[in-house]
Amino acid sequence: MNTTISSDNNEQTQIQNNRIGTAGLVLVLMSFILFSFEGYIINSLNDKSLFFTLILPVLIGNLWLLGLIFSIIGLRINPKGRAIAGLIISLLPILFAAISTMSPQISTPIHFENELKERKAQVIERIKDVRTAQRAFRAEYQRYAEDFDELERFLHANPTELRCDIEQLRYIPNSDNEFILETGFTKTSSNRTGPFIEVRAPYKLFLDTIKYQQEIINLIDEEVNVSDRYPGIKFGSTDEADNDIGNWE
Template sequence: MKTIIQVLLTIAIIVLGYFCVESINKPVRFKKEYQQRSEKVIERLKDIRSAQVAFKAVNGRYTSSFDTLSTFIANDSLPMVKMEGSLTDSMIAAGMNELMALRKGIIRRDTSRISVMDSLFSQKPWMPDSIGIVPFTNNAKFEMGVGVIETASGVNVMVFEAKVHNNVYLNGLDRQEVININDKQRKMERYPGLKVGSLEEANNNAGNWE
């Protein structure tokens, strides 16, 4: 009987020790995974921002369609200006500026075109049609919209926004931890997720992590 009690006590101590260690390791694992996922999602949002800025430079507007954006990345190009020649110190001292040098042929500007993919995403391992896919999900897509807002000075500004809720890209992680993050961000009056740009204010396409 004494032996059985000792065995049961040993098992109870082992189980209790496991739960104590797990209570410490569980939030540590969550934090690590949360940071890894956030970094990848932020990287993708930065790619969306770069593509949108380039799209606007070529087309004069943003797009709310990831299909349009991926086609632009895969097939379109950006102008690249190459300048040959330069102003010498004596030319500058004589009052010559770049425009005057261009007219005199001292400086030349040649415009060529380079593909969007090579210009912006040559080091990226993903295909253009995956730019709208949220990492760590089963092909879930970012929410994206475009609009025009009036600034305090009365100027109309084109804006775009791309975002993903915490519940989407943190799916599969500890549910209570995700709920806690959402609650904390809501109390701070922040979007409970990651986003770039804004449809409510002209924020120069900033990300809410910046």
């Protein structure tokens, strides 16, 4: 009988002794409730008075910090349940902040790779039309059109099967920029003179250089310095006649 009474007294003493852990949990919960209340007032009622924009945030921060401190201290006292709960809840804002900080670093490269793949496919489809049109022009005149104006006039007079409208042929998809077009004549491998063509669409002309600035810098550096490739989509070469091979092929 005395043993039972003594055990009950020890349990009650332990609960009373860990009031600091309980206080930590209560303070943390109060800070979350006040934070939700502050957000409701500012967003729903549009109340931006000094109390809600300055005083209340300081109060919420102090309650959260005290709750965190009391919960940590309460871990040294039995029972630890409420102290552990207070500590976990108080660490949630830190966890959410860390996730928010890390999320763009994880998601941005994935989004960039998806956008790069999609836009490259669109540019390749359009530049293939340019090549088809230039091949038709060459079959007629034994040279390539010097510019898109000349090429468009030819296409209007000589209908050619294209995927896009003739007026859109000169433009790089997802931009207002035109393809870079160079044509002329040069020596062939057999020392004859032949027509050459090179049509280019640099990455920086059809990718989002603001949103993905660093990713594009890294991509161009890898293409040029590591893979020794043109940083973009192109076909043909200013150094070789009778060559209209695309760098995607």
